Amino acid sequence: MHGGAPFKIALFADLHFGEDTWTAWGPRQDLNSARVMSSVLDQEQPDFVIYLGDVITANNVVVKNASLYWDKALSPTRNRGIPWSTIFGNHDDAPFEWPIEWFSQSGIPQIHCPDTNSPFPGCEECGFRGTTRLELMKNEIERNSLSYSKKGPKNLWPSVSNYVLKLSSSDDSQKAMIFMYFFDSGGGSYPKVISDSQVKWFQRKSKEVNPHARMPEIIFWHIPSEAYKTVAPKFETTSKHYCVGSIFSEDVAAQEGEMGIMKVLEERPSVKAVFVGHNHGLDWCCPYTKKLLWLCFARHSGYGGYGNWDRGARIIEINERPFSLKSWITMEDGHLHSEVLLSS
Numbered sequence: 001m002h003g004g005a006p007f008k009i010a011l012f013a014d015l016h017f018g019e020d021t022w023t024a025w026g027p028r029q030d031l032n033s034a035r036v037m038s039s040v041l042d043q044e045q046p047d048f049v050i051y052l053g054d055v056i057t058a059n060n061v062v063v064k065n066a067s068l069y070w071d072k073a074l075s076p077t078r079n080r081g082i083p084w085s086t087i088f089g090n091h092d093d094a095p096f097e098w099p100i101e102w103f104s105q106s107g108i109p110q111i112h113c114p115d116t117n118s119p120f121p122g123c124e125e126c127g128f129r130g131t132t133r134l135e136l137m138k139n140e141i142e143r144n145s146l147s148y149s150k151k152g153p154k155n156l157w158p159s160v161s162n163y164v165l166k167l168s169s170s171d172d173s174q175k176a177m178i179f180m181y182f183f184d185s186g187g188g189s190y191p192k193v194i195s196d197s198q199v200k201w202f203q204r205k206s207k208e209v210n211p212h213a214r215m216p217e218i219i220f221w222h223i224p225s226e227a228y229k230t231v232a233p234k235f236e237t238t239s240k241h242y243c244v245g246s247i248f249s250e251d252v253a254a255q256e257g258e259m260g261i262m263k264v265l266e267e268r269p270s271v272k273a274v275f276v277g278h279n280h281g282l283d284w285c286c287p288y289t290k291k292l293l294w295l296c297f298a299r300h301s302g303y304g305g306y307g308n309w310d311r312g313a314r315i316i317e318i319n320e321r322p323f324s325l326k327s328w329i330t331m332e333d334g335h336l337h338s339e340v341l342l343s344s
């Protein structure tokens with residue numbers, strides 16, 4: 001990737017395409033979500049887009065190949081020629097959940113399994129069995145030259161979206177401006193966790209690409225770690241004071257275990273911020289460990305998924321010289337808020 005200054009990234013979190021596909025309501029939400037993305041992309045003109053997990057609601061997808069919905073979520077970005085990368089959330093490969101009403105007198109609704117002209121094999125048939133992380137990622141990478149996503153090393157199985165991208169300096173493509181690390185934080189077909197092998201992978205990888213931790217690094221995964229709970233603003237205390245955001249409407253729904261990733265990140269001064277989705281009712285950034293590392297939520301971008309908070313996207317802006325890492329939230333209606341300087 002080539003960086004100019006400034007380099008702008010849009011984060012689309014929790015789009016939840018493919019929800020309630022058998023109703024009229026479901027497909028309408030997908031159109032609404034595409035509209036959110038289009039409006040943010042047209043306003044912000046980002047250089048890169050990150051899909052921060054829960055791209056689809058696989059537990060609602062009835063077609064055999066859920067890549068049909070995954071691909072719909074990518075299309076506003078692809079249509080504008082903007083490169084992107086994706087990571088998995090807990091809904092992306094979740095097994096189908098049979099609605100209990102389908103077993104009442106009304107029975108299973110007539111399902112049209114649906115797209116006869118879909119580019120993905122298996123979309124004309126009903127599946128009810130989900131599509132694996134590997135299949136979703138393979139289909140994305142093989143069909144999209146703008147995709148920077150990767151299937152992480154095999155030994156990190158069953159987690160898949162683990163990789164690092166280097167944003168190059170504008171005057172020397174060999175030189176890095178910043179490194180972006182992507183993790184699969186699990187959920188769906190296996191526990192919500194970042195494993196010990198993923199921690200070791202990060203240690204190895206960061207040592208290899210950024211040996212003296214000279215260049216700044218930022219981190220992306222879907223489900224907040226336990227550490228988010230410790231900095232979460234409580235209404236009754238003053239801690240909110242240091243946090244920047246506009247919705248504080250939920251408790252942090254953290255991963256199921258902590259296998260050491262936070263300790264490693266915390267001890268590495270080059271790591272400036274972690275960005276997650278998952279909690280649709282939170283959009284804050286709070287400082288962690290003496291304000292050196294920021295923990296940030298993105299912003300619920302999709303009309304699928306729980307919650308009716310207004311939709312938007314977190315934007316990250318990186319300036320090379322002098323270095324600065326800035327972020328804010330752009331709403332569907334175009335207004336901006338919650339600007340925060342994460343590093344300079």
Ligand SMILES: [Zn+2]
Pocket residue numbers: 014016054089091278280305
């Ligand atoms: Zn979600």
